[in-house]
Amino acid sequence: MLTAAEVRGLRSLRDKKHREELGLFAVEGEKAVREALAAKFSFEEIYATEAWRGDRTQYVTSEEMARLSHFPMPSSVFAVGRLRRAELPEGALGQGLTLALDGVQDPGNVGTLLRIADWFAVDRVLLSPDCADLFSPKVLQASAGSFARVAAHTGELALLLAGVAVPVLGCDLDGTDVHALPPLRDAVIVIGSEGRGLSPAVARLVTLRVTIPRFGGAESLNAAVAAAVVCDNLRRPR
């Protein structure tokens, strides 16, 4: 049985301010929690109803879960993890693939991008400060556990990317055909916001504009979809 104060504390993890104050975040959803556990993520607490098939630290009733949950349709599990914000190691961007998200505000898109980064073994994800917060419930759920495997860092992209020696790829409508990309083991791929595209300061740092060939009528692709197509083409054997 949870106390009213415990419920309030756990519910408050939906807000970034409270997450930062408490140094904690919550992950909901069977898939997201199971995948995080599979990635050896060590939760502080796992609250679960009897429908959850897995370890728990505390049993809660469905009614209690409904009060904890950030979602209209609560899952059987609500896991609490310790917030860690890792510094980007000096010179890291010079090696491997980096996905840099510039003002991606939709949390579903940010979570999906983490999952894409995980699938294609992107080495790290950078988020500009105006992206959806990495530890928000919707980002974590959409990442399907990939948040636990992908190195992610928040910071000013224009500062982080200034002076990198590897190609900085940006999606554009009249760039190099993504199917004709040279093999690139080390690169940064910048992904802009759906509405506004790349910010001017980041757009200036793009050294290789790439285009996903369009065959039909849509004006653009969703940001996460575009990132996945670029990653698939970069990872493709030649």
Next chain:
Amino acid sequence: MLTAAEVRGLRSLRDKKHREELGLFAVEGEKAVREALAAKFSFEEIYATEAWRGDRTQYVTSEEMARLSHFPMPSSVFAVGRLRRAELPEGALGQGLTLALDGVQDPGNVGTLLRIADWFAVDRVLLSPDCADLFSPKVLQASAGSFARVAAHTGELALLLAGVAVPVLGCDLDGTDVHALPPLRDAVIVIGSEGRGLSPAVARLVTLRVTIPRFGGAESLNAAVAAAVVCDNLRRPR
């Protein structure tokens, strides 16, 4: 000034039952409405606030828009279209590319899949009856206007796909590498639900299992993301 009955009628378009009764649906969001207009979609009514830069049939205040809207953050425009459900022409699946959605329930995913179909000039999209409804507000918004350009048909996939002579592709973890696919101008690509994958009746109709190579740790890709990578590979010149 809208009457209370008009507001009620327009608000009710968020429910499938009322859409079917009235034979109407609503599209919200500047991008979705603008793209539908660009695709020459002819709306019955366009309700818009003064922030909307485009044609309108009726001016509404921000307060009225907040009452009409299906979203917590209303846009400046609420357009009403006539519901049309086109029959799939006999033998249509034998020619061109078909994207068949099997139980894709997330409306954002269904809308994103319509947008992907539009970008890659997929000839038609089939939706099983348990997919998110094509005319639901979130599907239409996520499609960014592509609903107006893509031929979409709802029906029992196992019946529609039975006996098609073209390859039926299904994503799987141990199929043919998508990078090694033969050129296919005519094919059906089936996309399953995130949680349950393909239904058994549809899975039995798959004749070519394809795999998007995985390089990292994620267990799977989002359904729309996987569809886009397959489409990009099918459209790729050889």
